[in-house]
Amino acid sequence: AYREYLWGAGGEWLVKLWPRLKRLMEYVLSSYDVDEEGVIWGEQPNTFDVSVYGANTFIGSLYLASLLAMARMAEELGEEEYAREMRELFERASRAYDRLCWNGEYYVQVCEDRSLKHQWYEGCLAEQLVGQWWAHMLGLGYVLPGEHVKKALESVMRYNWREHFRGFPRQGRIFAHEDHPGLLNCTWPKGGRPETPILYCDEVWTGVEYEVASLLLYEGMYDLAMKVIRGVRRRYDGSRMNPWNEVECGDHYVRAMSSWALLEAAMGYRYSAPSATLVFKPNVPLNPLKGFFITPDGWGTLLREVGEDAEKVEIAVKYGRVRVRRLVLRAGGSSEAFEVRLDGAQLKPEVVQHRENELVVEFKSVVEVSAGETLRVVVKRRSTRGGVLSA
Numbered sequence: 001a002y003r004e005y006l007w008g009a010g011g012e013w014l015v016k017l018w019p020r021l022k023r024l025m026e027y028v029l030s031s032y033d034v035d036e037e038g039v040i041w042g043e044q045p046n047t048f049d050v051s052v053y054g055a056n057t058f059i060g061s062l063y064l065a066s067l068l069a070m071a072r073m074a075e076e077l078g079e080e081e082y083a084r085e086m087r088e089l090f091e092r093a094s095r096a097y098d099r100l101c102w103n104g105e106y107y108v109q110v111c112e113d114r115s116l117k118h119q120w121y122e123g124c125l126a127e128q129l130v131g132q133w134w135a136h137m138l139g140l141g142y143v144l145p146g147e148h149v150k151k152a153l154e155s156v157m158r159y160n161w162r163e164h165f166r167g168f169p170r171q172g173r174i175f176a177h178e179d180h181p182g183l184l185n186c187t188w189p190k191g192g193r194p195e196t197p198i199l200y201c202d203e204v205w206t207g208v209e210y211e212v213a214s215l216l217l218y219e220g221m222y223d224l225a226m227k228v229i230r231g232v233r234r235r236y237d238g239s240r241m242n243p244w245n246e247v248e249c250g251d252h253y254v255r256a257m258s259s260w261a262l263l264e265a266a267m268g269y270r271y272s273a274p275s276a277t278l279v280f281k282p283n284v285p286l287n288p289l290k291g292f293f294i295t296p297d298g299w300g301t302l303l304r305e306v307g308e309d310a311e312k313v314e315i316a317v318k319y320g321r322v323r324v325r326r327l328v329l330r331a332g333g334s335s336e337a338f339e340v341r342l343d344g345a346q347l348k349p350e351v352v353q354h355r356e357n358e359l360v361v362e363f364k365s366v367v368e369v370s371a372g373e374t375l376r377v378v379v380k381r382r383s384t385r386g387g388v389l390s391a
């Protein structure tokens with residue numbers, strides 16, 4: 001719901017939907033988090049075609065992201081008290097999940113009933129941070145401690161990534177040949193694999209691989225992200241597996257559409273239609289960097305080019321229009337000066353904030369960039385030669 005609101009569903013849509021969203025959250029609290037300690041302990045149906053139980057960050061991180069999304073939407077509607085309640089519950093929940101599930105390397109499943117089938121318990125689940133993935137895409141921040149997120153991702157790559165599957169005893173369906181690389185859905189690096197583990201644990205799903213790779217990009221772990229992406233493309237290179245048909249539970253499986261997150265993570269791109277905010281903070285070490293972007297009303301290309309004395313960002317609209325009132329850009333170092341132009345005509349922002357590695361530019365009113373027009377921002381830094389580069 002929050003994603004659709006950001007994407008331009010509109011304030012009236014949110015007002016109409018809001019009572020139902022609150023009832024849904026009330027149901028979750030009364031059914032799954034009765035004590036409002038922030039942890040879901042009971043039955044948790046999921047996309048692995050089973051129900052899991054106990055404290056785990058696979059479902060738990062989605063719950064955490066949902067609490068933050070509810071708080072954001074409540075703030076948009078002026079319900080500050082409800083927003084405060086959601087944020088307080090989120091803080092309790094985040095602390096509780098981290099305390100219960102963090103084993104020093106990754107997040108595990110905590111469940112006292114060891115007789116249950118199709119659980120993973122001490123295993124390292126590739127999707128243990130799926131809620132953090134959502135949170136980054138929506139600009140919600142961290143749902144779990146940032147240092148633990150990074151370490152858990154490192155562990156997923158250390159324990160679940162394989163350069164080949166020769167000699168590996170796999171159960172379930174085969175989506176990678178013996179000489180192919182791939183990311184296993186779950187492993188047990190410290191032992192404790194259940195006799196009947198979670199379904200599909202020995203399988204390789206591109207939809208999960210793209211999720212993990214894009215989260216790695218958000219976390220600045222470019223080399224590991226590219227290892228996963230290149231591994232997927234190596235499997236689906238057309239020699240034995242169709243690059244236009246990433247198979248899972250059938251042909252052309254929809255989970256592979258998580259690949260779209262790779263573009264947004266690499267570009268560090270987000271757009272909020274209600275506030276007309278465009279965020280462009282690349283997470284890949286490419287210079288210059290140019291890529292596609294899309295908003296509800298138009299699309300085009302984003303360009304970032306970093307020189308010795310200046311950084312340039314261009315938002316070129318190719319179709320429709322793009323409304324911008326606030327720009328959030330990646331910018332290194334302190335700026336000596338900057339300028340903003342729309343097709344050559346200089347614009348004067350109302351507010352400019354230059355924080356560490358980030359430049360925030362706000363205009364007094366919405367700037368509309370139409371097809372064929374380019375919004376250009378040039379940030380000039382102190383020159384090592386004592387001068388300032390002119391635009």
